[in-house]
Amino acid sequence: MQTAFEIARSATVLLFLFYASWSDYKTREVSNKVWILFAPLAFALAFAELLLYESLQQTLSYAICFGLTAAFAIILFYSGAFGGADAKALMCLALALPFYPEKLFTPMLQGISPISRFFLPMTIFSNSVLLAAATAVYMFLHNLFWRWKTGEKLFKRLEDKSLGRRILVLVTGYKTSVKKLKEKWHLYPLEDIENLDGLKRKLVVVPRDENRNEIVERLAKAVESGKIDDAVWATPGLPMLIFITVGLIIALFFGDIVWICIRLLFG
Numbered sequence: 001m002q003t004a005f006e007i008a009r010s011a012t013v014l015l016f017l018f019y020a021s022w023s024d025y026k027t028r029e030v031s032n033k034v035w036i037l038f039a040p041l042a043f044a045l046a047f048a049e050l051l052l053y054e055s056l057q058q059t060l061s062y063a064i065c066f067g068l069t070a071a072f073a074i075i076l077f078y079s080g081a082f083g084g085a086d087a088k089a090l091m092c093l094a095l096a097l098p099f100y101p102e103k104l105f106t107p108m109l110q111g112i113s114p115i116s117r118f119f120l121p122m123t124i125f126s127n128s129v130l131l132a133a134a135t136a137v138y139m140f141l142h143n144l145f146w147r148w149k150t151g152e153k154l155f156k157r158l159e160d161k162s163l164g165r166r167i168l169v170l171v172t173g174y175k176t177s178v179k180k181l182k183e184k185w186h187l188y189p190l191e192d193i194e195n196l197d198g199l200k201r202k203l204v205v206v207p208r209d210e211n212r213n214e215i216v217e218r219l220a221k222a223v224e225s226g227k228i229d230d231a232v233w234a235t236p237g238l239p240m241l242i243f244i245t246v247g248l249i250i251a252l253f254f255g256d257i258v259w260i261c262i263r264l265l266f267g
Contacts, residue, residue, distance in 0.1 A: 005049035006101040010252070012041055013096045017245040020089060024241040028186050030085040035092060042096030061118060062098050069094035069121045080206045086240045093248070094121045100251075107255030110263045116256050123256045128247030130257050132238055136171035146175055156229065158191070158201060165203045172205075173235035178220045181234055190233035193218045199227050207235060 016038045020030045050059045073090040076082035082090075100116040100123075107116075116123040147154055154175070155166055173190040181187050188207035192215045194200045199222070204215070222228045250257065 002049060002053045003103045005045060005053075006104040009042065009045045009049070009096045010101055010104060012038075012045065013093060013248065014245075016092070017089065017241065017248065020085065021239065021242045021245045024085060024239040028237050028239065030088075030241065035085075035088040038092045039088075039095055042092055046096055046098070065098035065119055065121070066091070066094040068119070069098075072122075072125075080208060083240065086244065089241055089244055090121055090125060093124060093244075097121070097248075105252045107251075108253060109255045110260045111255070113256035113259030115259065116251060120251065123251045123259075124244060124247045126247075127250050127257050128240070128243040131246055131250075132240065132243045135238065139171050139174060142174050143170055152229075152231070157199075158203060161203050165205055168205045169203050169233050173233045175231045176234045177230050178216065178223050178232060179230075181216050181219070181232070186237040187234045188212055188237055189215045189219060190235050191219070193222055193228075201228070203233070 016034060020034050023030045023034070046062065050062055070091050073082065073087035076090075077084060077087040097120050099118060100112050100120050102112065102117075106112075113123060115126075143154060146152075153159075154170065155161070158166070169190050176187065181189060189212065190204050190207060192202050192204050194202060219228070219232050223230045223232075254260075
């Protein structure tokens with residue numbers, strides 16, 4: 001009977017995350033109704049299973065896992081590293097699947113990691129971050145191709161910016177026109193102009209929704225006045241929920257990517 005609870009919890013998580021990922025991909029937004037339905041259902045299923053089949057110590061572990069995950073998600077959100085939907089998804093995951101569902105799944109690679117056994121949301125998070133980071137390879141190659149195709153400098157009039165900022169921009173964004181920035185709302189500018197008259201440009205490594213349109217307008221005015229070329233740095237708003245969903249699937253069927261790498265390196 002306990003296996004039925006694990007099936008119900010896993011199916012619930014996958015159902016809600018698939019829908020949330022689709023919504024994130026289509027609109028880059030997820031309605032709060034998703035989490036309002038997801039959270040209590042996840043908690044009810046998990047708590048009922050703990051009450052019927054598990055010990056008080058396991059219940060305490062459940063509370064600790066959720067508390068640490070919630071704190072971690074909130075920190076990521078307020079630091080700008082996570083969107084609101086991403087943070088809520090991580091907290092709901094902690095409610096539904098705090099531990100690896102051993103009665104239902106067995107990882108194909110390297111077994112269940114210690115983190116997955118007691119803190120599955122962290123494995124899902126690390127898997128999703130590694131998957132998202134893989135897009136940096138694509139961005140880097142895309143920018144090399146643009147440099148070769150156009151013969152233009154990648155950081156024209158931005159050579160004075162720090163090497164670290166330029167590397168971050170190089171692997172997270174690409175050159176595009178201001179027109180496309182205006183048309184595609186999910187594109188975020190990675191550069192800004194502080195002083196249009198003096199043309200003081202800067203690179204933005206943590207783009208935000210709040211001032212996106214103002215930055216785009218400043219860049220458009222600079223292009224219209226001929227002060228900068230119509231090729232500015234921008235980054236697509238990554239649908240992180242898709243990476244979280246894929247990270248969950250990998251965690252359930254294949255395991256913890258970090259743990260797999262550690263085991264391969266150190267035996």
